Amino acid sequence: MKTLSILLIEDDEIETIKFKRVLDSMNIKYNLTLSKNGEEALTILQEENKTPDVIFLDLNMPKMNGTEFLKILKKNAALKYIPAMILTTSNNRTDILECYTIGIAGYILKPLRYEDYKEKIKIAVAYWSNNELIKL
Template structure:
């Protein structure tokens, strides 16, 4: 079981960033978050040799480089493509969902409106990943 994940959160909405931080605090999870406001910033964070995340949480709708563009880059890199990547977005568009799975994501979570439901979904994700051998190997 991983005691604390290193999470790359690719999200441009400060309220969503606060929701994730609040969820980790409420669930008493010591995971470290590195934030990137778009895919381009995420690539820069991943190029930093001091940072290798166990998980990428990725929004789709962002400026400069959106989530799909970032995924295309990520999945062409032999080392980076193995990092478990979960989409965390408001998009319920079936084409987005199918495109993301075709690109090799680990999961697709639609952000619920209610914070309690958001926490439940994230808790389930972190519980699962704490037993996932790929997340441990990243």
């Protein structure tokens, strides 16, 4: 079984704990890197030379929000093929359209109930665990 490398960009500590809890409940090997905003995530992607298999990110974050991060990510030749999944509370149609225009791999609304959240994350992570991913 391969190890899925995930970068989670999320400024809310509770959301980070929830995400980790879901991963721990799954029968997968994973490596999770955490970032509190887009600026920090770009530094991680450039400095550590560890390209994640998939990125999950929130839209509403300090310093650099999710869409600003995505625009930079998708213009970078070495990083643009990394699938980026939005994980947010925003169901604003403009946000959704902008993210898909930039080139996201999916848009997940954070449900209020933990069980619903857990189910959505499990499905998304299972999908990327079984997908053929590009490594540059």
